[in-house]
Amino acid sequence: MSLEAAHTKFETAMTDPANLVAIHKKVKTGAGKRVQELALNRAIVVLTVAAWQAYVQDITREAMDLLKPAGPPMQQWNLTNAQVTRAIQLFSTPNAENTRDLLIFVGFDPRPFWTWKVGQENLSSASACERMNRWLQVRHAIAHGHDALPDVPMLAKLKDGSRALGRANAEACMTFFERVVAKTDAAIRAQFVVP
Secondary structure, eight states, X not given: OOHHHHHHHHHHHTHHHHHHHHHHHHOOOOSSOOHHHHHHHXXXXXXXXXXXXXXXXXXXXXXXXXXOOSSSOOHHHHHHHHHHHHHHHHOOOOOHHHXXXXXXXXXXXXXXXXXXXXXXXXXXXXXXXHHHHHHHXXXXXXXXXXXXXXXXXXXXXOTTSOEEOOHHHHHHHHHHHHHHHHHHHHHHHHHTTOO
């Protein structure tokens, strides 16, 4: 695999959430609570975060391979590679802090690159980290079967004060992680001088 292949795998994994959005758009139901559509929205978020997690694991593995010396001595690389392999296996919560901690093993800090323009507003690295962590809270609540979603600003607020996950929210999650991957991918390729 390569850094490019890791990005391609992410794009391939994102076809599942995109297909769920397409299915959601075709579902026509009457008035009342749309339980089936809510399940699709939840699945979109879970699959999107899973694709992000796999991407981070893949680029860490690939970066480690790019750091492999051409020849002896290999002891230091072998030791670091064993540590990185273990860290990749334990990487189950791909929030901003854990993602940075994993990528620091290969000498790459992605956070300075997580900035972009959203409409007229510039999204700072700190804001991107906060947004990522909030999406991870949502994913966690879904994956662990919590009755209520966390009180995060990206979700629609209902009259009773609870939060709801609509299709637009699920699509916003997809867009956010696609942007984070694009920024991370460009930066890590530049650092490792990959054309």
